[in-house]
């Protein structure tokens with residue numbers, strides 16, 4: 001046994017984050033830890049890495065008891081950790097980030113830049129990464145940053161690597177790359193602890209899996225002896241159907257109509273190149289696509305957060321393009337933004353203050369003076385309805401787990417009962433039970449005759465919820481389908497720019513791609 | 519899912535931590551004093567007796583704290599909006615000049631009109647000097663630190679010019695304007711306090727401007743934490759992107775915050791001109807605007823904290839005089855001590871917080887007192 005954590009207990013105020021947790025990891029395995037948001041997975045890993053001191057419990061490495069008082073000790077023991085939120089310095093180069101704190105030295109004790117570059121190249125080659133040592137980290141994609149984090153861990157000689165929800169921030173393509181890397185690492189004798197919410201990932205990649213619920217380990221199994229449904233049930237404590245109850249599709253009048261929408265990003269590069277679509281009451285329109293093909297800009301333009309360079313947007317027939325975010329909100333448009341930490345929440349505001357962000361000017365919550373009682377009651381309602389796990393309403397949302405932050409945003413926006421909900425990556429980083437719940441809320445909105453624009457990089461989510469599916473590629477809608485006529489393969493090809501005109505290099509030459517069914 | 523709790527966090531972190539920093543600073547000051555071959559206990563005794571040992575001393579403490587409450591509030595308020603207002607010095611010069619100008623230009627106005635008008639113009643002068651960098655920041659993204667610093671020079675030199683060349687008191691060597699009308703004077707607090715059997719000597723300069731400063735602190739607190747505008751100002755201060763998402767006009771909110779901040783600093787003119795000197799003296803401020811930064815820092819950008827910090831600085835200022843007179847320690851040492859306190863608070867606070875949060879299971883709470 002490489003690692004044994006025995007009876008680890010950790011309490012945060014009134015929350016028992018880890019309750020006599022036992023975890024055993026064998027040499028050379030990929031060991032999954034699954035559990036709902038707030039189950040205590042990250043806490044357990046922080047204990048292992050010396051970031052959190054447990055109230056009680058012991059840790060043994062290779063049968064020897066160890067006291068991990070800080071990350072330095074963990075590193076010396078060969079434990080490496082890639083956190084949920086990256087710990088890189090964007091202003092420094094890839095090589096400088098890699099060696100930070102363990103820099104190679106020249107003869108005079110100076111920083112050996114060449115050596116750092118060489119180390120970067122060697123590691124990248126060994127892992128099969130394409131990464132240039134002198135690129136600035138700030139310019140890297142999320143996937144590349146994560147690869148760099150893994151390299152950092154290896155540079156420090158880790159034998160046991162902890163990956164805390166690494167796939168929550170990745171596109172499906174990047175996830176595929178990560179899995180290749182993880183397999184490679186295992187073949188070279190490393191041991192991996194892998195935390196995820198996606199049960200399909202557990203099934204695909206891991207040898208054993210520990211399931212956590214409410215701070216306790218409720219089961220440890222060989223992966224090939226369980227089904228995803230069994231795992232989900234253990235995690236949530238009830239059967240998870242993974243399916244939403246949807247009424248039959250009965251579309252009403254057009255709510256949102258977008259015509260020839262164009263926009264550029266901060267550097268002036270075109271991001272939207274003439275987007276057309278319309279969305280009806282009682283309809284969920286799913287926008288599929290690899291991230292970075294203009295979805296972000298589309299959502300921001302529709303909410304008044306980003307200027308358009310051309311085009312028109314009609315909300316029930318009225319042109320609204322160019323209106324301020326508040327005016328658009330007042331038209332009963334709600335928005336779950338993809339960037340929950342920077343857009344959707346004020347991390348240092350309390351839960352109750354965040355519960356009314358965007359609604360603070362409504363007379364229910366303020367008339368010049370804040371109506372704190374109404375605000376608290378509203379927050380309480382959201383917490384109860386959406387089962388947000390929090391010790392109290394005054395806690396800064398920064399200290400909620402990512403999934404609970406997401407639930408708070410979803411709760412706030414859905415609870416407005418908007419005419420149009422624009423939901424971007426609404427369930428990213430959320431556990432299965434909560435995914436199901438959020439999906440059901442979207443379906444319920446639809447049943448009440450509301451229109452929903454669902455933007456997601458997760459094809460399963462798109463296929464499971466949408467009535468109509470549009471694929472975005474390089475700033476355009478390159479295909480649109482009735483949901484029942486779409487399949488993963490066709491969508492995947494369109495998302496990659498294949499089956500569009502004469503291929504990815506030839507854009508915009510044809511408005512209607514071959515995939516068009518309607 | 520919900521429980522009470524968290525006020526303990528507030529107590530430990532928000533009050534204990536500056537207090538610990540203060541004690542640490544005193545200890546470091548003691549080392550300094552020892553190195554000058556004086557007895558630290560004696561020096562500290564003299565120092566604190568100066569401010570706290572008599573009613574007269576206390577009067578000076580509060581008199582000295584009055585402008586610091588206002589400049590501290592100015593910095594803290596802007597800071598809540600995410601802006602660093604280093605322009606308190608310029609804002610208070612403009613405020614004081616506007617205030618004095620009304621006072622000596624309309625001598626026949628009745629007192630009931632005169633005093634409010636002077637106060638209004640003090641705020642107005644500061645507000646204009648806050649508006650300019652606010653607009654430059656919101657419209658053109660020019661950093662407010664640069665603009666406020668530059669506007670400090672503009673204000674000091676403009677008032678210097680006006681005093682020396684336009685409004686100079688005839689036949690006087692001192693660079694000051696003529697006296698404002700007596701109808702504009704804000705009375706001293708001594709007579710009232712004496713009637714309440716608090717024996718503050720009539721010579722003590724403490725005046726009713728103190729109450730104005732305390733009222734402004736209370737208003738700042740109400741505005742920041744109890745109103746929608748305050749919610750929006752604090753939101754802008756934390757994240758422009760999230761504030762924008764919440765339908766808040768980021769630029770307008772920043773401008774408004776700078777205007778409010780500037781007007782607070784401008785009100786220093788009320789204490790200086792209406793309450794104390796009754797004229798505008800060129801270069802009267804001893805860096806009050808800059809000390810305001812330290813006061814805000816020590817007061818953790820909270821109005822109540824600012825008041826307490828300003829009083830502490832008042833104690834140190836008053837004690838500095840006594841130390842100078844009654845010991846061989848130069849008064850500069852007290853200033854060194856002030857600086858050491860600031861450093862201890864900034865550094866010590868971080869260290870202390872980490873230490874506490876490692877040992878106690880505390881959750882970060884959002885703001886406090888609300």
Ligand SMILES: Nc1ncnc2c1ncn2[C@@H]1O[C@H](COP(=O)(O)OP(=O)(O)O)[C@@H](O)[C@H]1O
Pocket residue numbers: 012013015016017035036037038039040041042043044389390399400401402880881882
């Ligand atoms: N530093 C902290 N302070 C207070 N509560 C915390 C802290 N870290 C985690 N928690 C709480 O402990 C519980 C477990 O959190 P965490 O380990 O992050 O869960 P997971 O990673 O499984 O989503 C949650 O209820 C969370 O709110």
Ligand SMILES: [Mg+2]
Pocket residue numbers: 041042043084164165401
């Ligand atoms: Mg976690």
